[in-house]
Amino acid sequence: MILLFAVCLAFSGMTLLALAMKRHQPQILDRKLPEPRARLARWSGWACLAVSLVCVLQVWPTGLALFMAIGLFAFAGLPLVFLLPYQQRLAWRLAMALPIASGALALVSA
Amino acid sequence: MNGSFRQSMAWLHTWVGLLLGWLLVAIFITGTSAYFREEITLWMEPETHDSTLTPNTLDMAVAVLNDKASDARSWDISLPSARHTVAELRWQPLQQRQQQGGGRNRGESVSMDADSGQVVEPRDTAGGNFLYRFHYQLHGIPREVGRWVVCLATMFMLIAIISGVITHKKIFKDFFTFRPGKGQRSWLDAHNATAVLALPFHFMITYSGLLLFMTMLMPWGIDAAYPENRRDFFSEVFSRGGEEAQRPGNPAEMVDIKPLIAQTEAHFGKPVTRIGVTNPNRDNAVISLRVDRDPAITARQRGGDPVQVYNGVNGELQETLLPSEDPVSPSWRIYNVFTSLHMARFADPLTRWLFFLFGIAGSAMAITGMLLWANKRTQQLKRDQVPGSSLKLVNGLNMATISGLMIAIAAYFIGNRLLPVTLENRGDQEIQVFFLVWLAALIHALLRPNRSGWQEQVALGTVLWLAVPVINVLTTDSHLFTAVAWQHPALASVDLVCLAFAGAGGYTFWRLIRKPAPAKHAPRKKPAKRTAPSTTAPAGENS
Amino acid sequence: MTPLSITSRTLAAALGGYALSALCAMALAVILPMPRNEAVITGILVAFLLCACAAIWAFSVRSAWRAWGGIALVSLVFGALYLIGSPP
Numbered sequence: 001m002i003l004l005f006a007v008c009l010a011f012s013g014m015t016l017l018a019l020a021m022k023r024h025q026p027q028i029l030d031r032k033l034p035e036p037r038a039r040l041a042r043w044s045g046w047a048c049l050a051v052s053l054v055c056v057l058q059v060w061p062t063g064l065a066l067f068m069a070i071g072l073f074a075f076a077g078l079p080l081v082f083l084l085p086y087q088q089r090l091a092w093r094l095a096m097a098l099p100i101a102s103g104a105l106a107l108v109s110a
Numbered sequence: 111m112n113g114s115f116r117q118s119m120a121w122l123h124t125w126v127g128l129l130l131g132w133l134l135v136a137i138f139i140t141g142t143s144a145y146f147r148e149e150i151t152l153w154m155e156p157e158t159h160d161s162t163l164t165p166n167t168l169d170m171a172v173a174v175l176n177d178k179a180s181d182a183r184s185w186d187i188s189l190p191s192a193r194h195t196v197a198e199l200r201w202q203p204l205q206q207r208q209q210q211g212g213g214r215n216r217g218e219s220v221s222m223d224a225d226s227g228q229v230v231e232p233r234d235t236a237g238g239n240f241l242y243r244f245h246y247q248l249h250g251i252p253r254e255v256g257r258w259v260v261c262l263a264t265m266f267m268l269i270a271i272i273s274g275v276i277t278h279k280k281i282f283k284d285f286f287t288f289r290p291g292k293g294q295r296s297w298l299d300a301h302n303a304t305a306v307l308a309l310p311f312h313f314m315i316t317y318s319g320l321l322l323f324m325t326m327l328m329p330w331g332i333d334a335a336y337p338e339n340r341r342d343f344f345s346e347v348f349s350r351g352g353e354e355a356q357r358p359g360n361p362a363e364m365v366d367i368k369p370l371i372a373q374t375e376a377h378f379g380k381p382v383t384r385i386g387v388t389n390p391n392r393d394n395a396v397i398s399l400r401v402d403r404d405p406a407i408t409a410r411q412r413g414g415d416p417v418q419v420y421n422g423v424n425g426e427l428q429e430t431l432l433p434s435e436d437p438v439s440p441s442w443r444i445y446n447v448f449t450s451l452h453m454a455r456f457a458d459p460l461t462r463w464l465f466f467l468f469g470i471a472g473s474a475m476a477i478t479g480m481l482l483w484a485n486k487r488t489q490q491l492k493r494d495q496v497p498g499s500s501l502k503l504v505n506g507l508n509m510a511t512i513s514g515l516m517i518a519i520a521a522y523f524i525g526n527r528l529l530p531v532t533l534e535n536r537g538d539q540e541i542q543v544f545f546l547v548w549l550a551a552l553i554h555a556l557l558r559p560n561r562s563g564w565q566e567q568v569a570l571g572t573v574l575w576l577a578v579p580v581i582n583v584l585t586t587d588s589h590l591f592t593a594v595a596w597q598h599p600a601l602a603s604v605d606l607v608c609l610a611f612a613g614a615g616g617y618t619f620w621r622l623i624r625k626p627a628p629a630k631h632a633p634r635k636k637p638a639k640r641t642a643p644s645t646t647a648p649a650g651e652n653s
Numbered sequence: 654m655t656p657l658s659i660t661s662r663t664l665a666a667a668l669g670g671y672a673l674s675a676l677c678a679m680a681l682a683v684i685l686p687m688p689r690n691e692a693v694i695t696g697i698l699v700a701f702l703l704c705a706c707a708a709i710w711a712f713s714v715r716s717a718w719r720a721w722g723g724i725a726l727v728s729l730v731f732g733a734l735y736l737i738g739s740p741p
Contacts, residue, residue, distance in 0.1 A: 003460055018286040064447050064456070071310040071468070078307040078471060081288045115713055121654075122712045268705040276709075320701045331678030331696040334735060335689045347690045439687070441695040 001106040006055035006069075008098035009048050010076035015095035016045030018080060027088045048099075049073055116277060123273040127479050128504070130263040132511040135476045137260060139515055141245035141315075142469030143238065145454055145462055146604070148193040151237030153604040154526045158232050159588035161195040161223045162597060168367060168385070170227030171197050175390070178220070179203065183358065185387040189224070192459070193600050196221040196230055204358065234536035235526055240544075241519070246319075249541065254326075261327055264319045271312055274305060281306060294489055297482040304475035311468040312475065318452035321445060347442075359394035365425035367397060374399040374418045377430070384415070387422060395422025403433055480508050497560075506556035506563075513567035514551030516611070520574035521547035523608070527578075527585045565622050572615035579605040661717035669724035670707035674700035676731035684738035 018024040020042035025033050033041065056069040083091040143150065152158070171187045179185070182201040189197055202217040221230045236243075243249070247256035275281065285306065288299045305312065320327060332343045364387075371382050384400040397420045419428045438446065450456050454465045487501050497505070525543035533539055555563055579590055582605060588594040595602045654662075681696030682689070707727075711720040 003458075007464070014286075021283075021286070023283075024286055060456070063443055064451070067310065067314070067447060067451065071308075071314070072464070074307045074310055075464075075468065075471070077286060078303060081286050081303045081307065084286060085288055085290050118713050119709070122709070265701075265704060265708075268701075269708045272705055272709055273712075317701065321697070324697045324701075328675065328678050328697050328700055330675040331682035331693045331700070334679035334739065335682040335693050337740070343690060343693060347694075439691045441691050441698055444698060445694050 001102075001109045002055050003059050005099065005102040005106045006052045006059070007072055007076060008102040009052040009055070010073050011080065012095040012099050013045045013048030013052060014073065014077040014080050015091055016041045016048060018077075018084070020045060024084065027084050028092050030088075116279075119273040119276040123270055123277050124483065126266050126270050126273070128483055130266040131476060131480045131483075132507050133259070133263045134267055135473065135480065135511045136515055137245050137263060138469065138473040138476050139519075140241040142466060142473055143519070144242040144245055145457075145466045145469060146607075147238030147242040149238070149600040149604055150241070151235075151239060152194060152598070152600055154235045154237040154523070155232035156527075156586040156588055158196045158221060158223075158230055159586070159598065159601060160594050161190065161197075161230070162225055163190045164225045166227075167197055167224045168371070170224075171199055171222055171385075172367065174220070174222055174227065174229065175199055175201060179218070180391055181358075182217075182390060183388070184217075185385075185390050187385040187387075189381075189383050189385075191383060192598075195224065195598055197224050198222075233526075233531045234533075235540055236537045240522070240541055246323075249545075257323060257326060261320060261323055264316055267312075268316045268320070271305075271309070271316060275309075278302060278306070294482070294485055297478055297485050301475060301478040301482050304471050304478060308468055308471040308475065312472055314448060314451050315468075315472065318448035322449055322452060358389045359392040361391060362393035362395070362423050364391055364395055364422050365397075365420075370397060370418075370420050370425055371399060373427070374401070377418065378416055390422070393423055396420070396428070397422045477512050480504075480512070484508055502560075503556070505560045506552070509555035509560070509563055509567055510548070510552035513564065513571050514548055514555060516615075517551050517567060517571045517574055518544050518548035520571065520578055520608070520611075523578045524574065524581055527581045565619065568615055568619045568622060572612050572619055575608050575612035575615060578608040658717045662711045662720050665717065665720040665724055666708035666711035669721060669728070670704045670711065673707050673724050673728045673731070674704035676728050676735060677703050680731040680734035680738065683740075684734050 015028070019028050019033070020038045022032065022038075025031065025038070052073070053065075053069045056072065057065045059065065060068060080091055083094075167189060168187070171189075175182070175185050175187070178199075179201040181204055183204050184202045186200040187197060188194070188200075198219060199222055200217055200219040221232060222228070223230050240249075246260050247253050248259060249256070251259075278284075284299075284302060288296070288303055290296050325332065329340065332340050336343045367385065371385075374382055378401045380401045382399045383402050386398040386400070388396040388398075398417050399420070400415045400417045403415045416433065417431045419431070420426065421428055454462055457465060484501065484504050487504075488497065491497060491501075522540060522544040525540045529536060529539055529543070551567060555567065557563075558566065583589040583591060588601060590602060590605045595605070678693075678696040678700040681699060682693045685692040685695055687695070707724055710723055714720050714723065
């Protein structure tokens with residue numbers, strides 16, 4: 001379950017990183033973000049990925065976990081890529097909701 | 111230099127990709143199915159479905175073995191697991207060993223219903239193993255040749271990965287970019303996204319694919335370091351500690367295994383899954399009880415499962431064996447991690463699904479690459495110019511490997527349900543169905559104009575994938591509407607994935623017919639990717 | 654690129670690349686200062702990557718001659734290392 005949380009968090013992280021990029025801001029939020037906000041998005045994106053990495057490290061031994069983390073982070077971007085042109089609102093909402101839902105699930109099942 | 115370097119890499123990527131792309135698509139799709147090969151095999155043997163582990167399963171298994179092979183050299187009982195419903199009983203007959211000169215003897219085996227204790231004879235089928243074996247050695251050609259061909263394609267893929275990364279101009283800037291409805295541009299975006307975002311997986315699967323066949327591909331290093339005997343290398347590295355078989359002793363009453371199981375389960379804190387008995391019903395009987403190894407451990411440690419060994423007559427614990435705790439050198443760690451990843455050997459169900467999605471992304475990457483090539487050449491055609499024979503050939507082969515293969519796999523599943531159970535060589539006949547349907551799809555693809563060809567094949571694929579669960583309802587008692595199927599989620603998931611493929615295929619078909627024919631001949635199917643978040647790329651796979 | 658050049662480069666990539674990686678696996682297997690089985694697997698790990706790189710090299714350099722030359726040169730180095738390291 002902690003793995004599911006890690007995957008969802010990676011998705012949020014990737015969404016935040018996309019939000020930090022000028023090209024994708026109008027796609028996600030319909031407007032450009034001022035630079036400080038973009039920077040905030042970037043940092044929180046990396047923070048999400050860091051927490052996700054910590055979770056993945058709980059699941060597997062270090063070497064395997066590092067590889068899997070890189071794989072998962074990149075892979076979490078894939079649904080985002082295909083969501084952005086069609087359902088940008090959904091991408092943003094999912095990025096908020098998924099980690100909370102899966103985190104709650106992980107806590108309940110733990 | 112830089113510009114021309116990138117150009118030559120683009121050239122290399124294009125042609126390497128085109129040459130072995132079709133093979134790679136087939137390898138990716140069948141290889142993806144291999145993550146669920148045990149589930150597929152289970153699904154394809156409906157006779158085994160109505161069987162669940164009970165506290166009496168073990169007693170019944172021992173009774174069956176006593177009945178069939180009371181004086182065997184050894185017994186081996188695998189209890190049902192999440193991915194396997196029946197108990198597998200194997201034994202080594204006493205006499206056979208003398209005739210055997212070396213080589214591993216598989217002995218004899220039966221499957222036993224875990225709650226009734228009856229011997230089950232499932233229909234003859236290759237199950238998921240056919241698709242699994244196809245992905246590394248193809249079919250119908252000598253095994254060695256098939257493996258070399260697949261490895262050559264794998265090396266091409268490694269080259270394509272490296273040259274592709276070099277060719278890609280703005281790998282990070284375009285990280286999240288997908289611009290639909292722009293023809294060539296959209297195909298390139300989709301190809302880039304599925305390639306870049308699953309790059310760690312692609313690299314892992316390719317490199318480890320080569321590593322898994324290293325002794326076939328690259329024996330030279332072994333020969334150089336072990337000039338006397340190549341076998342020394344394997345015994346040094348892969349030996350698991352020989353279990354020296356003793357000659358059978360005198361007949362004797364065996365101890366009740368059940369209390370030993372309870373003891374071992376308490377010791378390891380998990381259920382015993384395999385029971386081995388050497389010299390059963392003799393005074394030197396030895397009972398070994400195995401539990402599954404910690405899935406995560408596989409990646410760093412070599413050696414077998416944790417096991418406890420008991421005296422078979424008085425039930426005394428003789429030893430407890432754990433997988434080797436020896437530190438593994440960096441190179442072996444890399445080897446272990448990569449090969450375990452390739453086979454998802456360490457995977458729990460969630461991870462297995464993740465790898466399945468990775469595989470689908472890989473298939474989508476190869477598929478979008480092939481369609482990109484064809485689309486580019488189609489766009490270069492002048493107005494009203496008819497595509498040349500080579501472009502027609504590429505289009506036809508694309509169709510046959512993408513939609514044709516998906517049709518053939520569905521036909522394979524349907525054949526499993528519809529061919530008479532008593533048919534001679536039934537397992538081979540199912541495989542025949544697969545190849546005949548694939549061949550028909552190829553002929554159809556080469557004869558029909560591109561656009562209508564795609565529409566027809568996607569429509570047929572959708573119907574067939576939808577038919578799989580429906581035919582399952584009509585022909586078995588373990589379909590989606592019965593409790594039996596849901597007792598074993600592995601079983602229900604096969605039907606559900608078939609439905610998902612049918613849904614993705616239906617969506618693709620709808621996109622194909624909705625758009626009026628554009629000037630270009632290649633079908634516009636990128637929007638099928640819209641299903642990405644829920645079912646990811648079966649859409650791509652099915653299209 | 655002319656057809657002749659492409660053929661030549663393809664051969665260099667396939668045959669030369671394989672020979673190069675085989676020699677690399679052999680050389681590393683005997684010359685690395687570690688237990689034999691580790692040296693062997695290290696050699697194989699490097700050899701596969703080198704094989705791909707050799708193919709990339711064969712198609713990236715200006716002429717087919719260079720492609721052959723570069724691969725031959727590295728092969729020679731590995732061959733020499735193997736001769737030095739192999740037990741007499």
